[in-house]
Amino acid sequence: MENSELVPVINIGLNTGRYNFDYAMEELKALSQANNMTVIETIVQNLSQPIAGTYFGTGKVEELRDVVVDTGAEIVVANDELTPSQIRNLENVVKVPVMDRTGLILAIFANRAQSREAKLQVELAKLQYQMPRLHTAMNQRLDQQTGTSAGGGFTNRGAGEAQVELNRRTIQRQINHVRHELKEVNKSAEVKRQQRERVQLPNVALIGYTNAGKSTIMNELIKRFGMNDDKQVMVKNMLFATLDTSVRQLQFEDTKKLLLSDTVGFVSQLPTTLVEAFKSTLYEAANADLLVQVVDYSSPNRIDMMSTTKQTLNEIGVPDLPMVTVYNKADLTDSDYPSRAGDEIVVSAKDPASIDLLVDVIREKVFKNYVKATFLIPFDRGDLVSYLNEHASVTGTDYLADGTQLDAEVTDIDFQRLQKFVVEK
Template identity: 45%
Template sequence: MGQIQKAIIVGVKLQHQEDFEATMIELADLATACEVEVVGEVVQKLEHIQASHYIGKGKVKEVLRQIDEQEANLVIFNDELSPTQIRNLEADLDCKVIDRTILILDIFAQRAQTKEAQLQVAVAQLQYMLPRLVGLRKSLGRQSGGVGTRNKGIGEKKLELDRRNIEEQITRLNKELKLLVSQRQTQRKQRKKSGIPVVSLVGYTNAGKSTIMNAIVEQSQHIPAKQVFEKDMLFATLETVIRKIQLHDQKSFLLTDTVGFVNKLPHHLVKAFRSTLEEVKEADLLLHVVDFSSPNYQKMIDVTNQVLKDIGVENIPIVYVYNKADLIDFSIPHVEEHAITLSAQKRIGIEELLQIIRMEIFKDFQYYEMLIPYDQNHLLAHLKNEANILSTKYEENGAKVIAECRQTDLEKYLPYVT
């Protein structure tokens, strides 16, 4: 086992930054998710970030004092630091310095399970490292081999080689990613062809999306389905998970769960995970899951909506799912138009959520009565797969069927509609 990581967290509160305290709490949570113990905190109110050290000279001394008192071996800053800031801070603090971006990248690197997620994280890490090669110090490698552990305190020639090497690696990994992305797009096209509606879970990390997915799967299927990994931690889900949900009336839809968002989500990550996030663009309905028990839930909604906007998700209907309401004094389930307050953990409100989903994605379904001749029996078999058949009567000239289906699915049956 390597040395225990003990960190001082540092943040600058700019004017009119209402959510500052929340971002600092989140920074501590991110550190904990990286198995780093937070032993101190330094905060400074400033008009603007200091170009050379992020914080003022006096605060640098305060950080130094805390490093000494708490025997810390790591300082974590609440914003992305420039290469110059890292260089100056490491020289003055004589201690490893990392920022919020690298922390999130590290968590993603630990959590990535699939080949695609691993490639996406690797690309984001290398892109982060590229401008920060110069002056990063040799002694500051994390035992886990996280980002920012190599290429420190080395000569200019070696730096140039490393820069080329990193650029080549990025190109190679991006080629591999392209291949996986095109496979994913093919799968998406096939899903689109099948005509099954897609419902996507989106929301802040740890809002309970995976718990909601498991609860919906349980509610809709009598047989135990494969559970989606759920845990009370940041970024438990990085890969896209897809489950087919079969409703009692023969209708079905695909439910997808993907990576959660976080305040100041590094742009390298958004770029690298774009293909995964773009699954959401194909959805017919978004379930925006919100941790209703958090005092900062409104800010989390804003962050999620901003990321959705950044990746070009628009004009998709949204249902707001206010989750974890069992943790506060709120009567559940509470249903409104395009919103529901529930508890996924306690399985309260899941049936009502399914009703809302059903009404949203199947609203263009209509009832039709048709008489299908006996010599067209194959059509009846097709209809059973494509529509919700409410009744069938066998008459002299054929089967009289009352069915519920989409107008678009009706074309081949039009001659038989009575």
Template identity: 50%
Template sequence: MTEIINLQPEKERVIIGGLSHKTANFDYTMNELKELARADNMEVVDRVVQNLDKMEAATYFGKGKVVEIAELAAGLDVKVLVINDELSPSQIANLEKQTKMRIIDRTELILEIFADRAKTREAKTQVEIAKLQYELPRVHPSANSLDQQHGGGGLANRGSGETQMELDKRVIRKRISELKQNLLTLEKSAETQRERRQQSGLPKVALVGYTNAGKSTTMNQLLAAFDQLDADKKQVFEKDMLFATLDTSVRTIQLPNKQKFLLSDTVGFVSHLPHNLVASFKSTLAEAADADLLIHVVDYSDPHYREMMETTTQTLQEIGITNLPTIIAFNKADLRADTNYPEVVGNDLIYSAKDPASIEKLAELIKKRIFADYQSVELLIPFADARVLADLEAHTNVFEKDYTEAGTRVKVVLDPVRHNKYQKFVLKEKV
């Protein structure tokens, strides 16, 4: 009999905990913490909550609650406690000492998830920078007495009296500096790619929103509906899990009238996203910053969708993305019994990314917004200007072409830039 080997890593059993701070959305953040733990292959077996206005300086929880946690963990045989806030190095050290558990705060948990999900060199570099910046103030003195001080000796040593902890911090700072230089090189390469896409003259649309709102599903369904050529190969990864993917993907969507636009799927957001991580991912979100239109995808089925929208808006503002034309796309309407879809409300859409009619309606909205300034014209292009015809056929919707003695006569839809550039060839507008 063939033995079946389970290659799935065993889930880490954990307890989650937090202080309510007497805030209205506390349960929401705790449920989100549970989903974050699940995304990091953890099984949440219990949760502890304390109603305090502010955290205890030494141990985050009050003394009595710390004893309660230690007893609960011992009874459940759980070795890890995940906290719903970012803790100071001393709070982590004190809690670990008193509970005999490994303490993971919210920031470290998110960083672990990002480190596991990062696939491209750019994303891996960004995450490593953020992790090292998080670890830097948390470097502990070595328990080895031989590590406490080192005399003159090596070139890497500043001199007598430098502790191992100071050396460790200096190594981390040096590594951060090296990674930032590497990231600059990678960002230049990404910028070159963006410039090439800009030269195509195609409008740029970016999907933004909370993690697991359905951005990747929306992109894949648009590809399936309007890009029949190798659509399966162009699909982006999607999974019902927070931060299923971190890497920005860019695809070309061609509508039935041959008009094209670039669609990018960006990294999702979450409440209390670590500041260092947001700063590191500015370049990844550059596709959104350069967009002509944002599609803010919202999980309409989540009772906390308004808080999710606010988090997305705040994070975009933090990295300088403001005042861009935006369609609010309320996704997962199929999970709400009280909702009709697809339904256009002003400039926004209530829809389900899994519903073909919804995808058609979303495409109509996108088309209406990004092609509003495009014009149908008739051009006469002399044979000597064959490069102009080549540019039009490569980057625009040429829907009629006829060869005459004077040159090539074409009917074409032009973007504002090309309309101005090729004005001298225009025979008549709005053909």
């Protein structure tokens, strides 16, 4: 939905007391807005668990029907993942489409996917979401065509079962096809990753909740240290503005380099199918030398957001990697910034001093194993001189009778490899 017309919707939610309900409903509203909807009413109910057939209780469902009529809402959006029968039964009463949280997130992802990889990942998640819903959807269409109820005659059920099986096979074939295409795309992506790994540069991954400011921070770093000015990433004030992992190479004044990746943002109750589908996209985070968790410091729900980030990292199998936490958007609070307390910093992405502090922290973490040394390289090993000039921080060069002497700061791996050329002082 990328047109200018906003679709009027009603958000509904069930407060079971098992999680931060107010926060979840705020997030549902933001997700709805990200899908080009405007929330005109919110209806909630306190229950220990959903009603099996209708999600809400009977009285609340009737209230929802009346509000839909009074407001002219075109869609009802539920905060939880609904069963096929719950969706069908609610739609029979309210007479407008009902979308659950999973369907909403899938719709957003489908609209935002740009790269072939992201589009295939979203398509796979959508097909996996549709598969268990075939039976109810098909029975509903047969009921409408024949005028019978869901418990209608044997003939109709038989026809429905046959059609459902055909549809299931069709979707399974589509799933297999998409998985095959994803494997081919992933092969190409894997080659690029291996090429980056051969360069042996530290890998820093920006992670965190969607719309926390990761892309803004990345662009500020690219402006200063990027190898190519036109490689900015898209920034937009909305959830899931981008789904693709962007990787850029940065080079600092002392010639030290690193790879910086901007990953897809997280959100609470992210559908399992999407978590699975985007595992390959989050490869950069799983293989990073340092994770930089970006948090919206101005949000009253930042603790919940950080918890969601931790949970999602666990779900996609990211190991317990070194991490620094960047509390961004401090300009929207009364806090002093930039400031630092251990591995936590408070910043504003648009503040140059904040970026200075962030760079200092990143450098401190990823270049801590660098060693300062003086090397005397024989003239017939010009390849090593070239290597050091390209991969090390060279602070001095002298041409002596027996070779080229370089003062340089190198990784501990390179120091060991070039040990025999080290000049003892």
